[in-house]
Amino acid sequence: MTATTTPELVSYEDALATYDPVMGLEVHVELGTKTKMFCGCSTELKQDANTQTCPTCLGLPGALPVVNEIGVESAIKIGLALHCEIAEWCRFARKNYFYPDMPKNFQTSQYDEPIAFNGYLDVQLEDGEVFRVEIERAHMEEDTGKSTHVGGATGRIHGASHSLLDYNRAGIPLIEIVTKPIVGAGERAPEVAKAYVAELRELIKALGVSEARMEQGQMRCDVNLSLRPHGQEKFGTRSETKNVNSLRSVERAARFEIQRHAAVLGAGGTIIQETRHFHEDDGSTTSGRVKEEAEDYRYFPEPDLVPVAPSREWVEALRATLPELPLAQRNRLREEWGVSAHDMQSILNAGAIGPIVATINAGADAVSARKWWMGELARNANEQGVDLGSLPITPEHVARVSALVTAGELNDKLARQVIDGVLKGEGTPDEVVDKRGLKVVSDEGALNAAVEEAIAGNPAIADKIRGGKVAAVGALVGAVMKATRGQADAARVKELILEQLGVEG
Ligand code: ADP
Ligand code: MG
Numbered sequence: 001m002t003a004t005t006t007p008e009l010v011s012y013e014d015a016l017a018t019y020d021p022v023m024g025l026e027v028h029v030e031l032g033t034k035t036k037m038f039c040g041c042s043t044e045l046k047q048d049a050n051t052q053t054c055p056t057c058l059g060l061p062g063a064l065p066v067v068n069e070i071g072v073e074s075a076i077k078i079g080l081a082l083h084c085e086i087a088e089w090c091r092f093a094r095k096n097y098f099y100p101d102m103p104k105n106f107q108t109s110q111y112d113e114p115i116a117f118n119g120y121l122d123v124q125l126e127d128g129e130v131f132r133v134e135i136e137r138a139h140m141e142e143d144t145g146k147s148t149h150v151g152g153a154t155g156r157i158h159g160a161s162h163s164l165l166d167y168n169r170a171g172i173p174l175i176e177i178v179t180k181p182i183v184g185a186g187e188r189a190p191e192v193a194k195a196y197v198a199e200l201r202e203l204i205k206a207l208g209v210s211e212a213r214m215e216q217g218q219m220r221c222d223v224n225l226s227l228r229p230h231g232q233e234k235f236g237t238r239s240e241t242k243n244v245n246s247l248r249s250v251e252r253a254a255r256f257e258i259q260r261h262a263a264v265l266g267a268g269g270t271i272i273q274e275t276r277h278f279h280e281d282d283g284s285t286t287s288g289r290v291k292e293e294a295e296d297y298r299y300f301p302e303p304d305l306v307p308v309a310p311s312r313e314w315v316e317a318l319r320a321t322l323p324e325l326p327l328a329q330r331n332r333l334r335e336e337w338g339v340s341a342h343d344m345q346s347i348l349n350a351g352a353i354g355p356i357v358a359t360i361n362a363g364a365d366a367v368s369a370r371k372w373w374m375g376e377l378a379r380n381a382n383e384q385g386v387d388l389g390s391l392p393i394t395p396e397h398v399a400r401v402s403a404l405v406t407a408g409e410l411n412d413k414l415a416r417q418v419i420d421g422v423l424k425g426e427g428t429p430d431e432v433v434d435k436r437g438l439k440v441v442s443d444e445g446a447l448n449a450a451v452e453e454a455i456a457g458n459p460a461i462a463d464k465i466r467g468g469k470v471a472a473v474g475a476l477v478g479a480v481m482k483a484t485r486g487q488a489d490a491a492r493v494k495e496l497i498l499e500q501l502g503v504e505g
């Protein structure tokens with residue numbers, strides 16, 4: 001076994017009693033552009049392997065790249081939203097290394113001239129405290145292709161008989177966002193890491209530059225972590241846990257590394273600078289490769305691309321298009337809706353802020369918009385294991401259902417059936433109402449007839465009510481609701497029964 005083998009892990013509390021964690025988070029975001037970063041190939045996924053390629057993204061001799069304007073625009077928007085300075089002039093650089101998923105033998109990236117630098121992102125922790133994470137840089141680069149290792153048991157390269165390569169992803173634009181060393185978070189470091197990635201994801205989605213779905217690899221995080229003894233200025237040696245792809249895993253990876261570093265250091269060992277793999281099953285990390293130094297990549301400015309020199313007018317025009325930042329929006333909505341920090345967190349975790357706001361914009365009141373998305377629809381999404389945005393119902397549909405309830409044409413129970421119909425693909429709310437015959441019976445004549453029938457069919461109960469036992473009215477209301485297949489307004493039914501029996505309500 002190597003020197004990186006972990007002795008017994010140290011408990012989290014003991015680790016923090018001796019050391020301060022220092023973290024650095026590198027997040028890659030795949031942009032939602034229609035075409036790749038340096039050629040016109042489509043970025044659409046799930047196509048047959050190697051059908052979305054051309055001489056440029058395959059690195060054939062003589063092919064020349066051209067910069068995707070929307071890629072640059074997205075990078076500037078991200079930079080501005082992160083309060084960064086935007087370079088007046090910057091270049092792409094070649095990062096040279098060989099790996100079969102990268103046909104050019106270099107990745108077109110940015111090195112010492114990133115498009116955006118020196119910013120920050122405020123993130124809110126579970127208890128409401130705001131922690132500022134400083135941003136070092138955000139730069140543009142391109143994704144690699146995808147290798148599939150065949151023949152082994154685990155899908156890993158070890159034990160595989162051969163590998164398949166798909167270059168459809170090669171050249172899809174990526175923005176890499178790198179934090180400055182995060183210090184001072186103490187025992188909350190893993191929580192800060194998770195909150196940062198969560199807030200960054202909200203920001204990216206709000207900017208509309210990517211859907212930032214971590215489970216689909218559209219956003220992934222490398223967690224750098226080191227420990228230093230309390231009171232020591234100098235940073236310790238870091239490990240870099242690569243490609244962590246869920247919020248929970250980011251937190252777990254940071255936590256595990258704190259415990260592992262403390263164990264190694266406590267036993268008199270040294271941490272070597274290396275990359276590590278995170279394992280979802282038990283939350284551990286294992287050694288990857290010893291970290292390259294920048295000089296191993298032989299970076300040099302890309303000679304085939306012109307420098308990027310965004311005019312200040314363009315930058316300011318883009319700044320003017322920025323939406324309200326998600327944290328500010330959540331604080332504003334909390335006030336407007338009068339909900340607790342805890343409830344707002346649940347709404348955020350459910351991914352319901354966007355749908356609720358859109359439903360309100362489509363005419364619904366805030367209370368019913370929240371009620372539907374956080375109730376019926378959240379339950380449905382949960383059951384199917386999808387997020388709210390993937391349900392086959394639109395905010396306009398929900399607003400329409402809410403309007404029908406307000407107008408008294410649907411009661412709550414019927415409204416739930418309408419939602420159910422829309423989710424089952426039976427059409428718009430109005431179509432479902434028609435097809436399923438769902439409408440509150442508001443025709444007083446029909447209601448009165450149903451009430452008469454219920455009284456005639458239950459003489460004993462009717463006598464009780466006449467005798468003053470008004471609470472017994474529930475049984476008759478139930479009978480009328482049954483007769484009208486739930487399509488009556490229960491409160492009105494109760495009034496009519498009491499009226500017919502000549503009893504005060
Ligand atoms: P590399 O490309 O080698 O990973 P970067 O500078 O792009 O290097 O990213 C390193 C990340 O780790 C940055 O977020 C940086 O702030 C952070 N970092 C640097 N030194 C340390 C350290 N000693 N401990 C923890 N994090 C560190
Ligand atoms: Mg790195």
Ligand code: ZN
Binds near residue numbers: 036041055056171
């Ligand atoms: Zn191409």
